[in-house]
Amino acid sequence: MHVVRGHAATPHEDTDVATRLLERTAQSRETIVRVWQPHRQVAFGRRDSNAVRYEDARRIARENGYEPVERLVGGRAVAYTGTTVAFAHCVPIRDPRAGLSERYEAVRADVRVALTELGVDTRRGEPNDSFCPGTHSLRANGKLVGIAQRVRDGAALVSGIVVVSDHDEISRVLSQIYDALGVPFDRQSVGSLARSGGNSDPAAVIDALESALTAGQTRSTVTVTQLRR
Numbered sequence: 001m002h003v004v005r006g007h008a009a010t011p012h013e014d015t016d017v018a019t020r021l022l023e024r025t026a027q028s029r030e031t032i033v034r035v036w037q038p039h040r041q042v043a044f045g046r047r048d049s050n051a052v053r054y055e056d057a058r059r060i061a062r063e064n065g066y067e068p069v070e071r072l073v074g075g076r077a078v079a080y081t082g083t084t085v086a087f088a089h090c091v092p093i094r095d096p097r098a099g100l101s102e103r104y105e106a107v108r109a110d111v112r113v114a115l116t117e118l119g120v121d122t123r124r125g126e127p128n129d130s131f132c133p134g135t136h137s138l139r140a141n142g143k144l145v146g147i148a149q150r151v152r153d154g155a156a157l158v159s160g161i162v163v164v165s166d167h168d169e170i171s172r173v174l175s176q177i178y179d180a181l182g183v184p185f186d187r188q189s190v191g192s193l194a195r196s197g198g199n200s201d202p203a204a205v206i207d208a209l210e211s212a213l214t215a216g217q218t219r220s221t222v223t224v225t226q227l228r229r
Contacts, residue, residue: 001030001031001032001033001214001217001218001219001220002024002030002031002032002033002219002220002221002222003032003033003034003210003214003219003220003221003222004017004021004032004033004034004221004222004223004224004227005034005036005221005222005223005224006036006223006224006225007036007037007038007039007224008224010039010067011038011039011040011041011067011069012067012069014038014039014224015043015069015070015071015072017034017224017227018071018072018088018150018157018159019072020227021034021088021090021155021157021227022090022150022152022155022157023155024090024227025090025091025092025154025155025157026092026152026153026154026155027154028092029092030092031089031090031091031092031217032088032089032090033087033088033089033090033210033213033214034087034088034090035085035086035087035088035206035209035210035213036085036086036206037082037083037084037085037086037202037206038080038084038086039067039080039082040065040066040067040080040081040082041061041066041067041068041069041079041080042058042061042066042067042068042069042077042078042079042080042173042174042177043069043070043071043077043078043080044057044058044068044069044070044071044076044077045070045071045075045076045077045132046070047075047076048070048076048077048181049070051180051181051182052182053180053181053182054180054181056180057077057177057180057181060173060176060177060180061173061177064172064173064176066079066080066173072150075132075133075134075148076131076132076133076178076181076183077131077132077174077177077178077181078131078132078146078161079131079169079170079173079174079177080161081165081166081169081170082166083164083165083166083200083202084161084162084163084164084166084170085161085162085164085202085205085206085209086159086160086161086162087111087159087160087161087162087209087213088157088158088159089103089107089110089157089158089159089213090155090156090157090158091103091155091156091158092154092155093151093154093155093156096151096152096153096156099156100149100151100156103149103156103158104136104147104149104158106158107147107158107160107213108124108136108138108145108147110209110212110213110215111138111145111147111160111162111209111212111213112138113212113215114205114208114209114211114212114213115138115140115144115145115162115193115198115208117208117211117212118193118198118199118204118205118208119193119196119197119198119199120140120144120193120196120197120198121140122138122139122140122144122145123138123139123140124137124138124139125137125138125139126138126139126143126146126189127139127142127143127186127188127189128186128189129184129185129186129189130142130143130146130185130186130189130190131143131146131170131174131178131185131189131190132146132148134146134147134148136148139191140191140196141191141195141196142167142188142189142190142191142192142195143163143189143190143191144162144163144190144191144192144193144195144196145160145161145162145163146160146161147159147160148160162193162205162209163190163191163192163193164192164193164194164200164202164205165192165193165194165195165200166192167190167191167192167194167195168190170190170192171187171188171190172187174187174190175187193205
């Protein structure tokens with residue numbers, strides 16, 4: 001198992017890392033885990049790009065100090081403040097049509113273990129009108145984890161976000177962006193580890209997630225830069 005650390009120089013370059021993870025796993029047949037703090041950005045999903053006021057939403061992101069990017073997985077816009085932690089678990093597969101639910105459940109279980117270690121007891125699901133609504137979320141005083149999956153021949157990538165703190169900031173900027181996109185959004189639906197009384201040190205969150213996602217495995221560490229080689 002490879003553990004990838006760090007991030008690329010820009011938000012746009014960092015979104016390309018997911019493609020490299022999939023390519024490397026498909027070729028090497030090795031599992032890759034990455035846990036990191038993304039740049040300050042709003043990552044839009046493909047459904048967002050079809051909205052009539054998509055360019056307005058991108059402008060709103062910039063006006064609030066967030067770089068707009070388009071990501072490969074997930075549905076709706078997600079805001080990363082700089083304290084937000086993201087995770088990715090890339091595994092080799094043989095049949096792209098099999099194992100989708102099992103991969104979601106395995107990663108969600110690992111993330112719950114990590115959050116318990118950080119002092120937050122989560123449960124499945126999310127409040128109504130949450131950011132990036134989906135069926136594989138975790139909640140505790142609001143939604144604090146969203147999980148998505150991308151599958152290609154030879155590899156599957158299960159990735160997600162943990163809201164560490166800054167839930168008020170995320171609520172503020174996403175309320176403007178979702179309004180432009182015409183998507184229902186409840187500002188009170190955003191949770192965080194801090195809001196739930198957990199450890200809100202991003203470094204501790206990264207360590208806990210990395211440990212949970214790699215438990216029992218022999219690990220070797222590479223940097224994002226080394227993935228290009």
